[in-house]
Amino acid sequence: MTMMMGEKWAQLGSVIGSIMFAWAMFNQYFPQQLRDFILKYGHKFVGFLSPNIHITFHEFSGEYFKRSEAYAAIQTYLSDKSSMKAKNLKAEVVKDSSQSVILSMAENEEVTDEFEGVKLLWVSMKHTPRTQSFSWFPEAADGKRYYKLTFHKSKREFVTRTYIHHVLQEGKEITVRNRQRKLYTNNPSQNWHGYQARKWSHVAFEHPSTFDTLAMESKKKEEIKNDLAKFSQGKEYYKKIGKAWKRGYLLYGPPGTGKSSMIAAMADFLKYDIYDLELTTVKDNTELRKLLIETTSKSIIVIEDIDCSLDLTGQRKKKKKKKVEEEETKDPVSKMAKDEEEESNTKVTLSGLLNFIDGIWSANGGERLIIFTTNHVEKLDPALIRRGRMDKRIELSYCCFQAFKVLAMNYLDVDSHPLFETIGHLLEETNMTPADVAENLMPKSLTEDADTCLKNLIEALETAKEEARKKAEEDMRLKVEKEEKEKQQVAQEDVKVDESLAKEVKENCVEVVKG
């Protein structure tokens, strides 16, 4: 056995030796041109016999050496595949990604892929130029990198029609999934000019809230997730119905019920960036338009506390004021000047905002969510929240039993407990926000266990219940007092009327007697 192995090695050694010798002879005795000729046509001859087809995708192509989008997408796609299969990987540390190290195939590394039963071979290659040429592009200067795809010629149609499309699509999706999401906030307009001025500043968005950690009824949660998924996949649908690819949400509910947490969860679910639009620093509608036009697609535009940041009654107030002024100012010239002054002072108006929501900027890409939040839905102008403008209204309310269970799981790792029943009853009788429930559930020291935390919550709920009862009693007492006062007032007025009536009748009688 060992003999046979030894013989095989010896044979292999001699074959390699012969090949190397032949190669050396070929390089030494054939002139350069002849060598190139043989290599070129030899290649063609082999290609003629081979049943395979090759397609290459170069990294830099076209005018100005733009980095090819296809190359980038293929690179991402193959990185995803090759980090499992290939043995030679290249690591790049990327600052702008949540995965701090990105692995890709090293040069001359091969990866096989299978799609719908068809086998394909990818090789990453590098063509090093013989003469040292100068290039503005450092990546291009050290050689041109490209990917070579090899497949059987019977699959030509499948590859060109389906497979390549699949690779590019998948590659782009992986890029979106992996990219670091950003939280943008608008800069006040006095900072828009000058060196490196920007309308939006951004930081990395790393909010820990996700749909898993969000406490609400599971049915409602699923409904929202489905709605979002349908929206994000609805490119063709929105095109078909001729609407801008955007969707408006209104989140309303008392403070601490999870409106901001829900927005973070939505961004996490869709992998979108967030634009937090602070309307109070936006001077007028023109600025608002400039800001909105600069937002990129795949983003959520958030306007928090819409009732506070926008003077929703502004227009009406202004009209009233104008009327009074018209009566006062008889001089038309000074009136015009006043009007103009008022116009330039106009803040962002509701109608300006509504125009943008209705899709003025739909030209650049779409795929945007617009989310408004408010604590007082009843204060909002009906024009803002009519259907079609706000596609979906989501009420976030006090903590229910299902929501509590999510919090108990998140904060204490318990999914059932004898105290749950008591808590369930108390939650039905008392209004407590998820934020308060969470606060009470959180262990206050290292020694506190789930039992103690749940008891703390029960105590807090009972206190809240008692306070609510007292408040209701007090409200009732005040109401009764007020009604009593009103009754007394009415009675006093009645007496006055009676007296004056009696006086009138008396006077009339006197006149009649005189007459």
Ligand SMILES: Nc1ncnc2c1ncn2[C@@H]1O[C@H](COP(=O)(O)OP(=O)(O)OP(=O)(O)O)[C@@H](O)[C@H]1O
């Ligand atoms: N539904 C919820 N699920 C999980 N955690 C929640 C929920 N609601 C509130 N919380 C907790 O309470 C904190 C405050 O919640 P959040 O900021 O989302 O409330 P909000 O509704 O936006 O309040 P506000 O109206 O004051 O802006 C969060 O950091 C989170 O920890």
Ligand SMILES: [Mg+2]
């Ligand atoms: Mg909030």
